[in-house]
Amino acid sequence: MKLLVIGNGLVGNKILQKVIRRGIKGIGTWYNTKKEAEYKQYKLDKTNKQSVFEVMKTTRPDVVVDTGAMHNVDRCEREPEESHRINVDGTENVAKACNKYGSDMLFISTDYIFDGKTDKKYTENDNPNPTSIYAKHKLEAEKIVLESVDDAIVVRPSVIYGWDVVKDNFVTWAYKELKKGHSINIVDDQYNNPTLADDLADMIISLIENKCRGVFHTAGSECLNRYEFTLEIAEVFGLDKSLVNPIKTEDLNQLAERPKKCCMDVDKITKVLRRKPLSPYEGLTIMRNQLEWKDQIVRYGGKIEKLFFILLLTNFQKFHPEEIITSMDSNIRKLRGHEK
Ligand SMILES: NC(=O)c1ccc[n+]([C@@H]2O[C@H](COP(=O)([O-])OP(=O)(O)OC[C@H]3O[C@@H](n4cnc5c(N)ncnc54)[C@H](OP(=O)(O)O)[C@@H]3O)[C@@H](O)[C@H]2O)c1
Numbered sequence: 411m412k413l414l415v416i417g418n419g420l421v422g423n424k425i426l427q428k429v430i431r432r433g434i435k436g437i438g439t440w441y442n443t444k445k446e447a448e449y450k451q452y453k454l455d456k457t458n459k460q461s462v463f464e465v466m467k468t469t470r471p472d473v474v475v476d477t478g479a480m481h482n483v484d485r486c487e488r489e490p491e492e493s494h495r496i497n498v499d500g501t502e503n504v505a506k507a508c509n510k511y512g513s514d515m516l517f518i519s520t521d522y523i524f525d526g527k528t529d530k531k532y533t534e535n536d537n538p539n540p541t542s543i544y545a546k547h548k549l550e551a552e553k554i555v556l557e558s559v560d561d562a563i564v565v566r567p568s569v570i571y572g573w574d575v576v577k578d579n580f581v582t583w584a585y586k587e588l589k590k591g592h593s594i595n596i597v598d599d600q601y602n603n604p605t606l607a608d609d610l611a612d613m614i615i616s617l618i619e620n621k622c623r624g625v626f627h628t629a630g631s632e633c634l635n636r637y638e639f640t641l642e643i644a645e646v647f648g649l650d651k652s653l654v655n656p657i658k659t660e661d662l663n664q665l666a667e668r669p670k671k672c673c674m675d676v677d678k679i680t681k682v683l684r685r686k687p688l689s690p691y692e693g694l695t696i697m698r699n700q701l702e703w704k705d706q707i708v709r710y711g712g713k714i715e716k717l718f719f720i721l722l723l724t725n726f727q728k729f730h731p732e733e734i735i736t737s738m739d740s741n742i743r744k745l746r747g748h749e750k
Pocket residue numbers: 416417418419420421422440441442443444454455456457476477478479480481496500518519520521567568569570571577
């Protein structure tokens with residue numbers, strides 16, 4: 411199988427790292443920022459139809475995963491035309507190219523397509539009602555993909571977090587602020603299912619490998635408010651919880667309206683994975699383990715290089731420190747009895 415991943419941000423990069431390690435041929439694209447990577451990368455702007463078609467013609471992928479987006483929700487509200495150009499027109503270009511070259515397509519949407527005005531968990535059968543420009547455009551793009559590509563998958567994650575060398579996300583920002591001893595004000599009336607990017611990448615790969623079709627809620631297994639999530643970040647990383655102050659959405663004056671009770675039902679993806687997606691505690695614990703590994707590598711760099719060299723000589727070419735972390739992830743699953 412050959413996989414083309416559009417966008418090398420947090421999620422795009424995690425997917426490619428994982429598929430390469432599983433021996434699947436993965437190809438990446440970059441837009442503004444090229445990351446150092448062990449896979450081949452093409453420059454691609456999804457708003458430029460010619461650029462999309464040229465890369466597709468050259469690479470001929472079996473599956474295209476489209477992670478490319480403008481997802482700063484307030485910026486989309488301020489610049490609706492630019493949001494439409496990237497999030498809708500750009501996605502349509504990718505869908506058309508998939509049609510022409512016979513590729514399957516997986517598109518990443520968002521939980522924000524729901525209005526968050528219910529206490530129930532949203533299933534894939536519930537009616538969307540987006541409250542912001544960003545969410546309206548993502549929903550428009552979902553429809554284009556599902557209607558125009560025969561073999562399409564749409565996934566809806568929520569508040570994606572994980573280590574990224576280029577950009578901060580909610581968790582890395584909160585971690586850095588708390589570590590510096592800064593107090594932070596966090597809303598306690600916006601509920602979501604925070605999703606570890608590494609786990610989202612696993613869910614996406616499973617959906618592709620199992621040849622699934624349609625819409626899937628690929629979010630973390632627990633719904634909690636942003637203040638509770640931040641307390642969990644402080645707990646897992648051993649930081650000072652008293653620096654986290656609860657505030658209300660009204661205090662923030664955010665330009666775009668956010669859904670307040672946006673809890674996702676993840677039963678459908680749980681059946682595909684044969685395990686629940688990771689909870690915030692499990693996801694944050696994996697991040698902490700990844701950080702500890704990086705610290706160890708810096709501290710014992712020379713010795714670890716020697717160990718890698720010996721492993722290489724003994725034909726362990728596919729050995730990678732993150733595999734050990736992944737096996738910690740499988741330990742968590744074993745502990746809670748969800749191991750396949
Ligand atoms: N982050 C969240 O909390 C969240 C929640 C729900 C859903 N999502 C969705 O999940 C997907 C992946 O998010 P992420 O966290 O990985 O975001 P990310 O790190 O910002 O990655 C987005 C990628 O899209 C690329 N891109 C932007 N405009 C493009 C264009 N015109 N053509 C091609 N590529 C373009 C960016 O390139 P440059 O960096 O070079 O500009 C970046 O590599 C997005 O579709 C987003 O809407 C995100």
